[in-house]
Amino acid sequence: MHLRPRNSDDKAAHWTRPSKFDRNLIVIGAGAAGLVSSYIAAATRAKVTLVEANRMGGDCLNFGCVPSKALIRSAKLAHQMRQASSYGLAPTTPEIRFADVMERVHRIIEEIAPHDSIERYTALGVEVVRGFAKLVDPWTVEIDQGGDGIRRLTTRAVIIATGAEPFIPPLPGLADIGYLTSDTMWDVLRQRPAPPRRLVVLGGGPIGCELAQSFARLGSAVTQIEMAPRLLLREDAEVSEIVRSALARDGIDVLTGHRALVCGTGTDGKWIETEHAGERRRLAFDDLIVAVGRSARLTGFGLEDLGIPVDRVVETNAYLQTRHPNILAAGDVAGPYQFTHTAGHQAWFATVNGLFGDIKRFKVDYSAIPWATFTDPEVARVGLSEAEAREKNIPYEVTRFDLNDLDRAIADSATHGFVKVLTVPGKDRILGATIVGVHAGDLVAEFVLAMKHGLGLNKILGTIHIYPTFVEANRQAAGIWRRAHVNPRLLAMLEWFHRWRRG
Template identity: 75%
Template sequence: MIGAGSAGLVSAYIAAGAKAKVTLVEANRMGGDCLNFGCVPSKALIGSAKAAHQMRNAHRYGLRPVEPNIPFSAVMERVHEVIAEIEPHDSIERYTALGVEVLQGYAKLIDPWTVEIALSSGETQRLTTRAIVIATGAQPFVPPIPGIEDVGFLTSDTLWDGLRDRPEAPKRLVVLGGGPIGCELAQSFARLGSKVTQIEMAPRLMMREDVDASGLVEASLRSDGVRVLTGHKAVACGVDAGSKWIEVENDGDRQRIEFDDMIAAVGRSPRLKGFGLEELGIKTDRVVATNAYLQTLHPNILAAGDVAGPYQFTHVAGHQAWFATINALFGDIRRFRADYRVIPWATFTDPEVARVGLSETEAKEKNIPHEVTRFGNDDLDRAIADGSPGGFVKVLTVPGKDRILGATIVGDHAGDLLAEFVFAMKHGHGLGKILGTIHIYPTRAEANKMVAGQWRRNHLNGVLLSLLERFQTWRRG
């Protein structure tokens, strides 16, 4: 396995469990992007930012609001403490104990069965193997804006060390990008004291989500003080008299925005270079070209995770790793197609946005027949009691049937609540099964049952109800 992120670690775990002889090669840090630069540190930052937000808005709970004193360096130190606490799960020691040989260095394919490793010690080692899993992940994409290198910038990979010793959050922060990463970071830094300007070229934030979902996120960001500039294209950067600036364009009008720090969060591109793929004729366009079994041009060389696409999620990387590993070990006996039928994801803004399957926008664009059933959290007892009744649960179903085509949840703990719909879709259960399942009162999970109940009310049999009414009237005499 080349790469010790989610895909590489899961592959190594499965292969070792199957009693294969396994070598895992990592050039940087065990745990890959998710542990060190992405999922883990960003959620730790979000946790601190949310606590500061709750202090400012304590009046919602009958308490006296206070302006939090934010020692930013301590916040960032906590981020690194969280990484360190989770790190043993992905450590060299753990995987060595599982029977995996872990080598730190850069791996390159010499031929389909030989890997050369430039070890961090300076030595070079060659290994021969029956199968190889490419799991090299992705890296932040830096937009080609003139002058961007001159002003300097941070990415989701570099900001955790770059801002670690700052006593205060950046005073004037520009966040390039209106996707999940950009929105999470823009909101968090605004809540921690930065004056944030978020720049997005598209007409709205979070374009992959429905308008009603992204609209709630944008409204929340604005209420937190983020200056959201959608429909604005960054065209130039520069430094004048020691002051950094970025120029944006909207409908032919240009404006300059001065800043102290800038985070480029416009997406991630797979790591494709330097591993010998080109020399072996393995195609690499946006991702490593694979078939349905995650095999490349050479069937014993497979790819999984961000480098393979089509999704860039940690949980999908782990999901792919199972298929890649099983096909690598036993593909000559039986192969398994990677299954992308039910792929969930979430954006951990406040409110959270979680989705699985079709969105309403996609269904309309693709002319897929569907019904929409919606339940608002403003009618959910637990949400009202928690003081956060915003958001909704929206489910798309086959017309006249309860089979779920997709679900979107917006609100607190949306990512957790989505699991019930993921399970239902994966195993072919409809809304009727959810409605017939006991949900604890009062919990947020009741919203899932409520939307199922709303679907049922929308499909009551009018003829049967009329007969029941006549029957009950007859019984009463």
């Protein structure tokens, strides 16, 4: 979360500010936030150095968004082959060539990698340095380049964009049995000729649900364990139930309300023991994926030595500045969201405030942050859910349109899902929108635009949408809202007018 930095009259009293600087900006981390920050700085002709110790592109390219969506697409095609009778075709059992699936995943990473490469950013005017960066004082960054030695650079501003990594719970026996994460699984499973035979996915958030469904569709016997009473806890209960039902249809044994107690090995191989309602259960498995969340990378960068508070994230103010105003943070390491698109969004504010903050500062805008979970069906949201509105005592109205009444969804045999919009009572101002269904991650963009620019449902209703498309569902929801808010006195007057016109 974003917190207000501690006030201090001597924030840099122990250090001497350089009279001149080697760089205008140094960015630590070449993930989404770091790349966007470097790009913007170079575009404004600032002298910028980007430091990365691992892979360019960060988690999204190498371990997260890109490989997972490639895997999801292969898994969905396998599922569609089994369900071909829904389209008047003969169903078939796909031959899962798992090694080829994983090679496709890595090939897609390689195809996208040039977008985030050293060569591209060097051509843009960014100096890219391989190494581990550490803040020595508020204006000096020390870079350990390994065999190339230690390098020190002074800079007017620094952006911490070090990202996050999978959180590993303190589960007894977990380290001994060997486990996978969304970071490690891609290289490990690349060596396998077949998917895991018995797979346990620990976690019921977006990552856990996406991976559980994908591996089930690729032939694994999947058990998903979630300590909370339902999956996707941030979404409304009805959304969680739809996703749970979809996973169950794919053969996944979804165990919500189950607390993992201990792992071990036995005659039947590896096992995990859970507790639910006072009863213990032991499950055998071949592989286990830990997907219980991600934690910010906070250590090793000198933040503590500079007195920069860190808890779950780097503590920043509304301008993404730390207690040293020239040191800023963006992306997963800053919170409060852990999405690639919010990392890029924050990067603009961090960069502009870092380079020009003594002239003009900008508060980061979180008014319309969307996200999606790419299960089948997809789940996408922007703004408030019903549960959040109730928790915050925010009055709201709900307008809902079910996809089973949408022509294109019927034609595509994809009628599972809905569009649900929360509005200010009596007004068309949008407080939030949740979409469940195919292409939900694409469809929500219209509501993001509307919320960002203050457009209400009447504007969506008055906009032409191509027929027949899924995005018509948004206009249909707006139409339902409009019909529910027609003035009855006006209708009575119109009825009288038409009667008078008939003579």
